[in-house]
Amino acid sequence: MRKIVVLSSSDKGYEYEIKVLKQFDDVEFIVSPARTEDEVIDAVRDAEVILFTATKMNERIINSLEKCRLIIRYGIGYDNVDLVAAGKRGIYVCNAPNYGVVDVAEHALSLIFAVAKKTLNMHDRAKSGAWGPGMPPFLRLRGKTIGFIGFGNIGKALCKMTNGLSMKALVYDPYLSADTVTACGAEKVELDDLLENSDFVSLHMPLNENTRHFIGREHFEKMKKTAIFINTSRGPIVNETELIEALEQNVIAGVGLDVFEDETKPLDPRLTSSPNAVLTPHVAWNTDVAVTAIHEEVGDNIVRYLRGERPNSVVNKL
Numbered sequence: 001m002r003k004i005v006v007l008s009s010s011d012k013g014y015e016y017e018i019k020v021l022k023q024f025d026d027v028e029f030i031v032s033p034a035r036t037e038d039e040v041i042d043a044v045r046d047a048e049v050i051l052f053t054a055t056k057m058n059e060r061i062i063n064s065l066e067k068c069r070l071i072i073r074y075g076i077g078y079d080n081v082d083l084v085a086a087g088k089r090g091i092y093v094c095n096a097p098n099y100g101v102v103d104v105a106e107h108a109l110s111l112i113f114a115v116a117k118k119t120l121n122m123h124d125r126a127k128s129g130a131w132g133p134g135m136p137p138f139l140r141l142r143g144k145t146i147g148f149i150g151f152g153n154i155g156k157a158l159c160k161m162t163n164g165l166s167m168k169a170l171v172y173d174p175y176l177s178a179d180t181v182t183a184c185g186a187e188k189v190e191l192d193d194l195l196e197n198s199d200f201v202s203l204h205m206p207l208n209e210n211t212r213h214f215i216g217r218e219h220f221e222k223m224k225k226t227a228i229f230i231n232t233s234r235g236p237i238v239n240e241t242e243l244i245e246a247l248e249q250n251v252i253a254g255v256g257l258d259v260f261e262d263e264t265k266p267l268d269p270r271l272t273s274s275p276n277a278v279l280t281p282h283v284a285w286n287t288d289v290a291v292t293a294i295h296e297e298v299g300d301n302i303v304r305y306l307r308g309e310r311p312n313s314v315v316n317k318l
């Protein structure tokens with residue numbers, strides 16, 4: 001039997017994969033709750049296909065694989081898998097690049113609105129029985145400038161939305177041509193230009209060895225004092241201590257964050273108590289449509305592979 005192992009604490013939600021895999025007589029679909037490195041090694045040793053979300057697929061796990069040809073992450077980011085180790089063993093690594101693009105863009109927009117319109121502060125105020133804003137005016141988005149750092153699928157989807165709000169868009173993404181950026185109704189600029197001229201700075205690049213702590217104190221200092229920083233990509237791209245200091249010292253005016261440097265422990269109280277921070281616990285992908293779409297995207301990709309075709313969205317250049 002060809003073994004497909006999904007590393008997951010719950011066996012719920014895999015109906016689509018099970019349905020499409022029924023066409024193959026020699027395929028076994030197993031859900032494993034393995035958590036520790038040793039448990040994972042035991043669970044996937046003889047798997048041909050491994051599906052995972054949060055497991056750290058490190059070199060030791062990858063080197064223990066005896067039959068694996070394909071690893072697919074249920075998600076867009078793939079910073080928790082050792083691409084080099086997988087590549088050396090000829091294992092395809094794939095992500096699911098499409099399922100949640102609109103959803104993450106909408107979530108980023110919701111953070112922009114919440115910080116700019118002080119939604120949570122006003123919610124608390126209304127609940128306390130107070131009337132009126134009790135603070136300086138909120139921000140009108142029309143006419144403001146948003147700077148995108150990283151302008152792939154999610155950045156472009158958000159840009160369509162902010163264009164619809166008549167916001168101006170600046171883009172820093174060294175891997176895209178000016179023509180591509182212009183075609184999206186935005187302007188390609190250098191990073192410093194973006195930081196100095198944006199009212200909102202939104203991060204949409206992947207986490208990898210080049211982007212860890214890409215954004216820090218020097219970048220916040222270049223932003224307007226009134227700027228709002230939004231991150232729905234990955235926490236470790238930002239030096240979070242320096243972000244918190246910038247917020248505390250009014251170097252920037254506000255933050256909307258869905259992702260954090262360490263998502264295994266409670267957040268820094270300076271962040272959770274800040275009236276200028278809107279925080280969500282890495283949930284931008286979690287919509288009624290995306291939670292189903294991700295299973296379809298991954299399930300269809302396994303079928304491609306089992307039919308002998310090259311899988312979609314291979315991210316390790318095999």
Ligand SMILES: NC(=O)c1ccc[n+]([C@@H]2O[C@H](COP(=O)([O-])OP(=O)(O)OC[C@H]3O[C@@H](n4cnc5c(N)ncnc54)[C@H](O)[C@@H]3O)[C@@H](O)[C@H]2O)c1
Pocket residue numbers: 075076077078097100101104149150151152153154155172173174175176204205206207210211232233234258259282283284285286
């Ligand atoms: N919060 C969530 O729930 C959630 C869900 C899905 C994805 N994400 C994150 O969002 C990120 C972006 O997703 P996407 O679909 O837009 O990815 P994408 O691959 O389509 O786009 C990433 C863009 O970043 C650019 N880039 C790479 N390195 C850069 C650098 N050093 N400087 C500037 N730009 C750089 C690339 O050229 C590319 O255009 C993912 O990597 C993932 O980590 C978060």
